[in-house]
Amino acid sequence: MTIPMQFSPEVATALANGTPVVALESTIITHGMPYPQNVETARKVETVVRDGGATPATIAVLSGVLHIGLTDSELETLAQAKDVAKLSRADIAACLATGGTGATTVAATMIAADQAGIRVFATGGIGGVHRGAETTFDISADLHELAQTPVTVVAAGPKAILDVPKTLEVLETLGVPVITFKQNDIPAFWSRSSDLPSPLRMDNAADIAKAQIMRGELGLPGGQLVANPIPVADEIPQDTLAPIIQQALDEAEAQKIAAKSVTPFLLQRIFELTDGASLTANIALVMNNAVLATEIAVEFTRNAA
Secondary structure, rough: OOEEEEOHHHHHHHHOOOOOEEEEHHHHHHHHOOOOHHHHHHHHHHHHHHOOOOOEEEEEEEOEEEEEEHHHHHHHHHHHHHOOOOEEEOOOHHHHHOOOOOEEEEHHHHHHHHHHOOEEEEEEOOOOOOOOHHOOOOOOHHHHHHHHHHOOEEEOOEEEEEHHHHHHHHHHHOOOOOOEOOEEEEOOOOOOOOOOOOOOOEOOOOHHHHHHHHHHHHOOOEEEEOOOOOHHHHOOOOOHHHHHHHHHHHHHHHOOOOOHHHHHHHHHHHHOOOOHHHHHHHHHHHHHHHHHHHHHHHHHHHOOO
């Protein structure tokens, strides 16, 4: 049995020519933003990657086929689709085997990117240790994926709805490099700072690419997390967000929302409680991450030449 995998013409050409490619997830389209902002943002992110000299590869499973890169019509169809599965390591194979349609999380996107030979992936924020995980054991598969799949992930840090200190502790335990771009403290998604010191800091894309290449030379498994702070003009200060996040968390607990439903619920409630400001910030940080991921992809290609 072979993997039912299909490359868009644009991505197939780029990979054949050895030019830079940046992977992009699809849960941000199906579970992270409402229509039509989701498809508009997806197209803008792809344009950012192209403008930076790389090819975007938005990844999703459509009717049992793993798509590495979506055509414009496929992107539009996915953006309007209902009841799309949210795929992670545990269920991507089942979705493919049964002919399903699903959007890829960070973990599933990393798996697909690695299968396709793509080394860099731009997203919004990673999943991690949820608040209260000491009783719920709710920890995202993204963390273990970073420890075993050799893809560099550019994000605006762990999502602010998470227990960020515990998330960083698990990443350290798993041996995942956490590199903050151009600052000494970890960003917290919508906010530039979590007030937590970053394990590593790098100030240019070349060093980030070389660090991943060196991990391979040392025989170390896994990728690396690049924490890229949201631009100053677009951030929502941590003091403003903290009570809003707590209200959303309290509502989720009261409604007994759990597992994969937690993050979409929280993001929607925070969107409502911030009068849409969280979505504006989310779009800005995704664009910003795509810029840096493209620079890193270009450096990977330069070092491979």
